[in-house]
Amino acid sequence: MNLTPKQLKILNRIRETRLTRGYSPTMQELADELGVSKVTVFEHVEALIKKGALKRQANKARSLEVSPDLDLPDETSNTKLPLVGSIAAGSPIDAIEDREHLDLAEIFAPPRGTVGGNTFVLKVRGDSMIDEHIRDGDFVICEKRNAARNGETVVALLDTGEATLKKLYREKDGRIRLQPANDKYEPRYCQPEEVQIQGTCIGVVRTY
The missing domain is CATH 1.10.10.10 (Winged helix-like DNA-binding domain superfamily/Winged helix DNA-binding domain)
Structure with a gap:
Protein backbone atom coordinates (compact mmCIF):
# COMPACT_ATOMS: atom_id res chain seq x y z
CA MET A 1 0.00 0.00 0.00
CA SER A 67 -7.27 -1.93 9.62
CA PRO A 68 -6.14 -5.16 11.33
CA ASP A 69 -4.79 -6.37 7.98
CA LEU A 70 -2.39 -3.43 7.72
CA ASP A 71 1.24 -3.89 8.75
CA LEU A 72 2.73 -0.51 9.53
CA PRO A 73 6.53 -0.09 9.08
CA ASP A 74 7.16 -0.06 12.83
CA GLU A 75 4.65 -2.78 13.63
CA THR A 76 7.30 -5.17 14.91
CA SER A 77 9.18 -2.50 16.88
CA ASN A 78 8.49 -2.46 20.60
CA THR A 79 10.65 -0.10 22.62
CA LYS A 80 8.36 0.25 25.63
CA LEU A 81 9.40 -1.85 28.61
CA PRO A 82 7.56 -2.32 31.91
CA LEU A 83 9.07 -0.24 34.73
CA VAL A 84 8.23 -2.54 37.64
CA GLY A 85 9.72 -0.53 40.50
CA SER A 86 12.99 0.51 42.13
CA ILE A 87 15.88 -1.78 42.99
CA ALA A 88 18.35 -1.25 45.83
CA ALA A 89 22.05 -0.98 45.02
CA GLY A 90 22.90 -0.30 48.65
CA SER A 91 20.82 -1.66 51.48
CA PRO A 92 17.87 -3.77 50.30
CA ILE A 93 14.49 -2.04 49.99
CA ASP A 94 10.93 -3.28 49.81
CA ALA A 95 10.22 -4.72 46.38
CA ILE A 96 7.17 -2.83 45.11
CA GLU A 97 5.74 -3.24 41.63
CA ASP A 98 4.64 -0.01 39.95
CA ARG A 99 2.43 -0.02 36.88
CA GLU A 100 4.58 2.27 34.74
CA HIS A 101 6.60 1.99 31.57
CA LEU A 102 9.95 3.18 30.33
CA ASP A 103 9.93 3.90 26.61
CA LEU A 104 13.45 3.55 25.24
CA ALA A 105 12.44 5.55 22.17
CA GLU A 106 12.13 8.61 24.41
CA ILE A 107 15.75 8.23 25.58
CA PHE A 108 17.53 7.22 22.39
CA ALA A 109 16.67 5.95 18.95
CA PRO A 110 17.20 2.17 19.14
CA PRO A 111 17.80 0.03 16.08
CA ARG A 112 14.68 -1.44 14.57
CA GLY A 113 13.81 -4.70 16.23
CA THR A 114 11.73 -6.37 18.87
CA VAL A 115 12.42 -6.25 22.59
CA GLY A 116 11.45 -9.57 24.11
CA GLY A 117 8.46 -9.97 26.39
CA ASN A 118 10.74 -11.41 29.09
CA THR A 119 12.53 -8.09 29.54
CA PHE A 120 11.80 -5.50 32.22
CA VAL A 121 13.37 -2.34 33.63
CA LEU A 122 14.32 -1.26 37.16
CA LYS A 123 15.57 2.10 38.38
CA VAL A 124 18.68 1.86 40.54
CA ARG A 125 18.79 3.40 43.99
CA GLY A 126 22.19 3.46 45.67
CA ASP A 127 25.85 3.28 44.69
CA SER A 128 26.91 -0.26 45.60
CA MET A 129 27.36 -1.24 41.93
CA ILE A 130 29.38 1.75 40.71
CA ASP A 131 32.46 -0.36 39.88
CA GLU A 132 30.23 -2.18 37.38
CA HIS A 133 29.34 1.24 35.92
CA ILE A 134 25.84 1.09 37.41
CA ARG A 135 25.07 4.33 39.20
CA ASP A 136 22.29 5.73 41.33
CA GLY A 137 19.45 6.79 39.03
CA ASP A 138 20.42 4.45 36.17
CA PHE A 139 17.86 2.16 34.56
CA VAL A 140 18.94 -1.47 34.39
CA ILE A 141 17.42 -3.62 31.66
CA CYS A 142 16.90 -7.14 32.95
CA GLU A 143 15.94 -10.48 31.48
CA LYS A 144 13.51 -12.55 33.52
CA ARG A 145 15.37 -15.64 34.73
CA ASN A 146 15.25 -17.79 37.85
CA ALA A 147 18.87 -18.94 37.61
CA ALA A 148 22.22 -17.27 36.99
CA ARG A 149 25.87 -18.13 36.53
CA ASN A 150 28.61 -17.08 38.93
CA GLY A 151 29.61 -13.47 38.38
CA GLU A 152 26.37 -12.36 36.73
CA THR A 153 24.62 -9.26 38.02
CA VAL A 154 21.22 -10.36 39.26
CA VAL A 155 17.98 -9.06 40.65
CA ALA A 156 17.78 -11.03 43.90
CA LEU A 157 14.59 -11.27 45.96
CA LEU A 158 15.31 -12.10 49.60
CA ASP A 159 13.01 -14.10 51.84
CA THR A 160 12.34 -10.87 53.77
CA GLY A 161 10.54 -9.51 50.71
CA GLU A 162 13.41 -7.17 49.89
CA ALA A 163 15.08 -6.93 46.47
CA THR A 164 18.62 -5.97 45.60
CA LEU A 165 20.94 -5.74 42.59
CA LYS A 166 24.22 -7.57 43.15
CA LYS A 167 26.72 -9.94 41.53
CA LEU A 168 25.98 -13.55 42.41
CA TYR A 169 28.51 -16.15 43.51
CA ARG A 170 28.02 -19.65 44.90
CA GLU A 171 30.34 -20.46 47.79
CA LYS A 172 31.88 -23.92 48.39
CA ASP A 173 29.83 -24.28 51.58
CA GLY A 174 26.60 -23.97 49.56
CA ARG A 175 25.79 -20.38 50.50
CA ILE A 176 24.95 -17.65 48.00
CA ARG A 177 27.14 -14.55 48.09
CA LEU A 178 25.56 -11.32 46.84
CA GLN A 179 28.60 -9.21 46.07
CA PRO A 180 28.45 -5.41 45.71
CA ALA A 181 30.75 -3.64 43.27
CA ASN A 182 31.83 -0.97 45.73
CA ASP A 183 34.42 -1.42 48.48
CA LYS A 184 32.25 0.58 50.89
CA TYR A 185 29.77 -2.29 51.09
CA GLU A 186 30.12 -5.78 52.55
CA PRO A 187 28.86 -8.84 50.67
CA ARG A 188 25.67 -10.49 51.86
CA TYR A 189 25.59 -14.26 52.41
CA CYS A 190 22.36 -16.23 52.09
CA GLN A 191 21.25 -19.81 52.08
CA PRO A 192 19.87 -20.90 48.68
CA GLU A 193 16.32 -21.07 50.07
CA GLU A 194 16.61 -17.48 51.32
CA VAL A 195 17.05 -15.89 47.89
CA GLN A 196 15.24 -16.09 44.57
CA ILE A 197 16.74 -14.92 41.30
CA GLN A 198 14.22 -12.72 39.51
CA GLY A 199 16.39 -11.82 36.52
CA THR A 200 19.84 -10.89 35.24
CA CYS A 201 21.07 -7.46 34.18
CA ILE A 202 21.62 -7.27 30.40
CA GLY A 203 22.00 -3.52 29.93
CA VAL A 204 22.10 -0.09 31.53
CA VAL A 205 20.40 3.11 30.38
CA ARG A 206 21.58 6.46 31.76
CA THR A 207 20.24 9.94 31.17
CA TYR A 208 22.09 13.20 31.76
Whole structure:
Protein backbone atom coordinates (compact mmCIF):
# COMPACT_ATOMS: atom_id res chain seq x y z
CA MET A 1 0.00 0.00 0.00
CA ASN A 2 1.38 3.38 -1.04
CA LEU A 3 1.17 5.75 1.93
CA THR A 4 2.56 9.26 2.33
CA PRO A 5 4.64 10.21 5.41
CA LYS A 6 1.72 12.24 6.83
CA GLN A 7 -0.65 9.35 6.29
CA LEU A 8 1.74 7.05 8.16
CA LYS A 9 1.87 9.55 11.02
CA ILE A 10 -1.91 9.67 11.14
CA LEU A 11 -2.15 5.87 11.24
CA ASN A 12 0.49 5.59 13.96
CA ARG A 13 -1.15 8.32 16.02
CA ILE A 14 -4.57 6.65 15.78
CA ARG A 15 -3.13 3.26 16.72
CA GLU A 16 -1.13 4.63 19.68
CA THR A 17 -4.08 6.63 21.02
CA ARG A 18 -6.40 3.64 20.83
CA LEU A 19 -3.84 1.49 22.64
CA THR A 20 -3.17 4.00 25.43
CA ARG A 21 -6.62 5.60 25.82
CA GLY A 22 -9.01 3.10 24.34
CA TYR A 23 -10.42 5.51 21.76
CA SER A 24 -9.30 7.38 18.64
CA PRO A 25 -8.07 10.99 18.48
CA THR A 26 -10.33 13.66 17.02
CA MET A 27 -9.64 15.32 13.68
CA GLN A 28 -8.55 18.45 15.56
CA GLU A 29 -6.13 16.47 17.74
CA LEU A 30 -4.62 14.91 14.63
CA ALA A 31 -4.34 18.34 13.02
CA ASP A 32 -2.57 19.75 16.09
CA GLU A 33 -0.23 16.75 16.16
CA LEU A 34 0.76 17.17 12.50
CA GLY A 35 0.71 20.96 12.44
CA VAL A 36 -1.80 21.09 9.59
CA SER A 37 -5.40 22.21 9.19
CA LYS A 38 -8.37 20.08 10.17
CA VAL A 39 -9.45 20.06 6.51
CA THR A 40 -6.11 18.57 5.45
CA VAL A 41 -6.44 15.83 8.07
CA PHE A 42 -9.97 15.09 6.89
CA GLU A 43 -8.70 14.68 3.32
CA HIS A 44 -5.95 12.29 4.45
CA VAL A 45 -8.39 10.27 6.55
CA GLU A 46 -10.82 9.93 3.65
CA ALA A 47 -7.96 8.80 1.41
CA LEU A 48 -6.87 6.22 3.99
CA ILE A 49 -10.40 4.89 4.28
CA LYS A 50 -10.60 4.48 0.50
CA LYS A 51 -7.25 2.65 0.52
CA GLY A 52 -8.56 0.30 3.19
CA ALA A 53 -5.97 1.41 5.77
CA LEU A 54 -8.56 2.94 8.08
CA LYS A 55 -12.02 1.91 9.21
CA ARG A 56 -14.71 4.18 10.60
CA GLN A 57 -18.13 3.56 12.08
CA ALA A 58 -20.77 5.85 10.61
CA ASN A 59 -22.19 8.57 12.88
CA LYS A 60 -19.91 7.62 15.77
CA ALA A 61 -17.28 9.94 17.23
CA ARG A 62 -13.70 8.74 17.81
CA SER A 63 -14.34 5.53 15.85
CA LEU A 64 -11.33 5.61 13.51
CA GLU A 65 -9.44 2.34 13.65
CA VAL A 66 -6.39 1.06 11.78
CA SER A 67 -7.27 -1.93 9.62
CA PRO A 68 -6.14 -5.16 11.33
CA ASP A 69 -4.79 -6.37 7.98
CA LEU A 70 -2.39 -3.43 7.72
CA ASP A 71 1.24 -3.89 8.75
CA LEU A 72 2.73 -0.51 9.53
CA PRO A 73 6.53 -0.09 9.08
CA ASP A 74 7.16 -0.06 12.83
CA GLU A 75 4.65 -2.78 13.63
CA THR A 76 7.30 -5.17 14.91
CA SER A 77 9.18 -2.50 16.88
CA ASN A 78 8.49 -2.46 20.60
CA THR A 79 10.65 -0.10 22.62
CA LYS A 80 8.36 0.25 25.63
CA LEU A 81 9.40 -1.85 28.61
CA PRO A 82 7.56 -2.32 31.91
CA LEU A 83 9.07 -0.24 34.73
CA VAL A 84 8.23 -2.54 37.64
CA GLY A 85 9.72 -0.53 40.50
CA SER A 86 12.99 0.51 42.13
CA ILE A 87 15.88 -1.78 42.99
CA ALA A 88 18.35 -1.25 45.83
CA ALA A 89 22.05 -0.98 45.02
CA GLY A 90 22.90 -0.30 48.65
CA SER A 91 20.82 -1.66 51.48
CA PRO A 92 17.87 -3.77 50.30
CA ILE A 93 14.49 -2.04 49.99
CA ASP A 94 10.93 -3.28 49.81
CA ALA A 95 10.22 -4.72 46.38
CA ILE A 96 7.17 -2.83 45.11
CA GLU A 97 5.74 -3.24 41.63
CA ASP A 98 4.64 -0.01 39.95
CA ARG A 99 2.43 -0.02 36.88
CA GLU A 100 4.58 2.27 34.74
CA HIS A 101 6.60 1.99 31.57
CA LEU A 102 9.95 3.18 30.33
CA ASP A 103 9.93 3.90 26.61
CA LEU A 104 13.45 3.55 25.24
CA ALA A 105 12.44 5.55 22.17
CA GLU A 106 12.13 8.61 24.41
CA ILE A 107 15.75 8.23 25.58
CA PHE A 108 17.53 7.22 22.39
CA ALA A 109 16.67 5.95 18.95
CA PRO A 110 17.20 2.17 19.14
CA PRO A 111 17.80 0.03 16.08
CA ARG A 112 14.68 -1.44 14.57
CA GLY A 113 13.81 -4.70 16.23
CA THR A 114 11.73 -6.37 18.87
CA VAL A 115 12.42 -6.25 22.59
CA GLY A 116 11.45 -9.57 24.11
CA GLY A 117 8.46 -9.97 26.39
CA ASN A 118 10.74 -11.41 29.09
CA THR A 119 12.53 -8.09 29.54
CA PHE A 120 11.80 -5.50 32.22
CA VAL A 121 13.37 -2.34 33.63
CA LEU A 122 14.32 -1.26 37.16
CA LYS A 123 15.57 2.10 38.38
CA VAL A 124 18.68 1.86 40.54
CA ARG A 125 18.79 3.40 43.99
CA GLY A 126 22.19 3.46 45.67
CA ASP A 127 25.85 3.28 44.69
CA SER A 128 26.91 -0.26 45.60
CA MET A 129 27.36 -1.24 41.93
CA ILE A 130 29.38 1.75 40.71
CA ASP A 131 32.46 -0.36 39.88
CA GLU A 132 30.23 -2.18 37.38
CA HIS A 133 29.34 1.24 35.92
CA ILE A 134 25.84 1.09 37.41
CA ARG A 135 25.07 4.33 39.20
CA ASP A 136 22.29 5.73 41.33
CA GLY A 137 19.45 6.79 39.03
CA ASP A 138 20.42 4.45 36.17
CA PHE A 139 17.86 2.16 34.56
CA VAL A 140 18.94 -1.47 34.39
CA ILE A 141 17.42 -3.62 31.66
CA CYS A 142 16.90 -7.14 32.95
CA GLU A 143 15.94 -10.48 31.48
CA LYS A 144 13.51 -12.55 33.52
CA ARG A 145 15.37 -15.64 34.73
CA ASN A 146 15.25 -17.79 37.85
CA ALA A 147 18.87 -18.94 37.61
CA ALA A 148 22.22 -17.27 36.99
CA ARG A 149 25.87 -18.13 36.53
CA ASN A 150 28.61 -17.08 38.93
CA GLY A 151 29.61 -13.47 38.38
CA GLU A 152 26.37 -12.36 36.73
CA THR A 153 24.62 -9.26 38.02
CA VAL A 154 21.22 -10.36 39.26
CA VAL A 155 17.98 -9.06 40.65
CA ALA A 156 17.78 -11.03 43.90
CA LEU A 157 14.59 -11.27 45.96
CA LEU A 158 15.31 -12.10 49.60
CA ASP A 159 13.01 -14.10 51.84
CA THR A 160 12.34 -10.87 53.77
CA GLY A 161 10.54 -9.51 50.71
CA GLU A 162 13.41 -7.17 49.89
CA ALA A 163 15.08 -6.93 46.47
CA THR A 164 18.62 -5.97 45.60
CA LEU A 165 20.94 -5.74 42.59
CA LYS A 166 24.22 -7.57 43.15
CA LYS A 167 26.72 -9.94 41.53
CA LEU A 168 25.98 -13.55 42.41
CA TYR A 169 28.51 -16.15 43.51
CA ARG A 170 28.02 -19.65 44.90
CA GLU A 171 30.34 -20.46 47.79
CA LYS A 172 31.88 -23.92 48.39
CA ASP A 173 29.83 -24.28 51.58
CA GLY A 174 26.60 -23.97 49.56
CA ARG A 175 25.79 -20.38 50.50
CA ILE A 176 24.95 -17.65 48.00
CA ARG A 177 27.14 -14.55 48.09
CA LEU A 178 25.56 -11.32 46.84
CA GLN A 179 28.60 -9.21 46.07
CA PRO A 180 28.45 -5.41 45.71
CA ALA A 181 30.75 -3.64 43.27
CA ASN A 182 31.83 -0.97 45.73
CA ASP A 183 34.42 -1.42 48.48
CA LYS A 184 32.25 0.58 50.89
CA TYR A 185 29.77 -2.29 51.09
CA GLU A 186 30.12 -5.78 52.55
CA PRO A 187 28.86 -8.84 50.67
CA ARG A 188 25.67 -10.49 51.86
CA TYR A 189 25.59 -14.26 52.41
CA CYS A 190 22.36 -16.23 52.09
CA GLN A 191 21.25 -19.81 52.08
CA PRO A 192 19.87 -20.90 48.68
CA GLU A 193 16.32 -21.07 50.07
CA GLU A 194 16.61 -17.48 51.32
CA VAL A 195 17.05 -15.89 47.89
CA GLN A 196 15.24 -16.09 44.57
CA ILE A 197 16.74 -14.92 41.30
CA GLN A 198 14.22 -12.72 39.51
CA GLY A 199 16.39 -11.82 36.52
CA THR A 200 19.84 -10.89 35.24
CA CYS A 201 21.07 -7.46 34.18
CA ILE A 202 21.62 -7.27 30.40
CA GLY A 203 22.00 -3.52 29.93
CA VAL A 204 22.10 -0.09 31.53
CA VAL A 205 20.40 3.11 30.38
CA ARG A 206 21.58 6.46 31.76
CA THR A 207 20.24 9.94 31.17
CA TYR A 208 22.09 13.20 31.76
